[in-house]
Structure formats: structure tokens, C-alpha cells
Amino acid sequence: MIDHAHDLACVHEATDRLLTAVAALDNASLAEPSRLPGWSRGHVLAHLARNADALVNVLQGRPMYASAAARDADIERDASRPLAAQVTDVRESADRLRATGDAPADWTRTVELRNGVTDSASLVPFRRWVEVELHHVDLGIGYELEDLPAEFLERETDFLTQRFAGHPDVPATRVTDGTRAWTTGREADAPEVTVTGRPAELVGWLAGRRDGTALEVRGGELPKLPPL
Secondary structure, three states: OOOHHHHHHHHHHHHHHHHHHHOOOOHHHHOOEOOOOOOEHHHHHHHHHHHHHHHHHHHOOOOOOOOHHHHHHHHHHHOOOOHHHHHHHHHHHHHHHHHHHHOOOOOOOEEEOHHHOEEEHHHHHHHHHHHHHHHHHHOOOOOOHHHOOHHHHHHHHHHHHHHHOOOOOOOOEEEEOOOOEEEEOOOOOOOOEEEEOOHHHHHHHHOOOOOOOOOEEEOOOOOOOOOO
């Protein structure tokens, strides 16, 4: 059962970790490329700030973004700001999201995200946790997938395998870290492929952050996953 209050606390802790790490940077390093193609570190931070505000919109019943073009324009506008402005924006937008999450609400209600995607309001804090943790890694400043909390790695593996479940272009796949196991891909009586690896490597592959070469694959080739 999803505990939104627990996830909101995890978001707060992850945000503090990110802000502490970012505060040690300088303006020049923000202009350097992140690990996301076409984005500088400043783009990643601008995205995190605007995503927090977008999730406030979601929880308050408004469209997540005015439009896809507006979302992209806001990130581009904010990407080149100096470090102090970036840190302040990420912190203050996170505080706005936290305040919204702390307000009394029906967490069982259905909310609408981007591109017509709907979900339970109770899952919005976890979605934000994903944004903060993975984009901290994307900054390329010393925080790696192996540094992610164990609970996060397990839940993100579960979340992403569910996301690809039933996808006709992904073979029926068993994903395991040697202790726990998940299934994903198209429906079948039995898995066509088994993918085994450490939790960080599984998340790296499922989230498009690593190529999967560190994983053990049996029954065929490593499945090619659609973009998130």
C-alpha cells in the first residue's frame, strides 16, 4: 500500500542531498553538459524546479504544464541562471510542493499528469522522488545509481517493470536481482528472457541510464526498451 506521507519525507531527504551537493558547484560547472543529451546541469536543475511546480498543479487539479512548448521554454529560460538562483528556485519550489502535499486531501483520487496519463494522487510523491534521485545522478557530480537508497531501487524496479508490462515490443522478461523478481514485457505463459543483475544496474537499464552490459541475460538478447 502506498504511503504518500512516507514518500513525501523521502522526497524531502533526497532534495536536501541534491541541494547540498549542488551548493558545492560553481557557475561555470552549471553550464557544463549533464549526462542527459542536450542538457547542461543548469537545464537539469531548471527542470527539477519547474517539475515541482507542475506537480503542485497536478495535486491542485490544474493541468501539469500549460503545454509541452511552454514546459520546454521555461526550462530553457531558466537553465543559464547563476548557481545561487538555481539553488533557491529548486529549494523554494520543493517547499511549495511539500506544503501542498502536507495539506489535507483525498489521496485516493485520480489525477492527470502529462500527455493524458492518469494516476492515483498517492503516487505523485513517489514520482517526484524518482525525478529528484535520477536527476541527481544525471548531474554527473559524484552521486551514482549505487548511492540510491535500497528502498528506492526496489520500488523503481517495480514501477518500471510495471510500466513496460504488456508492451508488445518488449519480450516477456523476468527481471531479478537474485532475491526478488519481477515480470515485464508482452504477455506469455513463460518468460522468454531472464535478466539478472544488481539493483543499481537493473534500474540503470530500465530507466535508460545504462546500457545493460553489466547484466546477465539468459534466453536471448537484452530487451530493447522503449523510451520513458
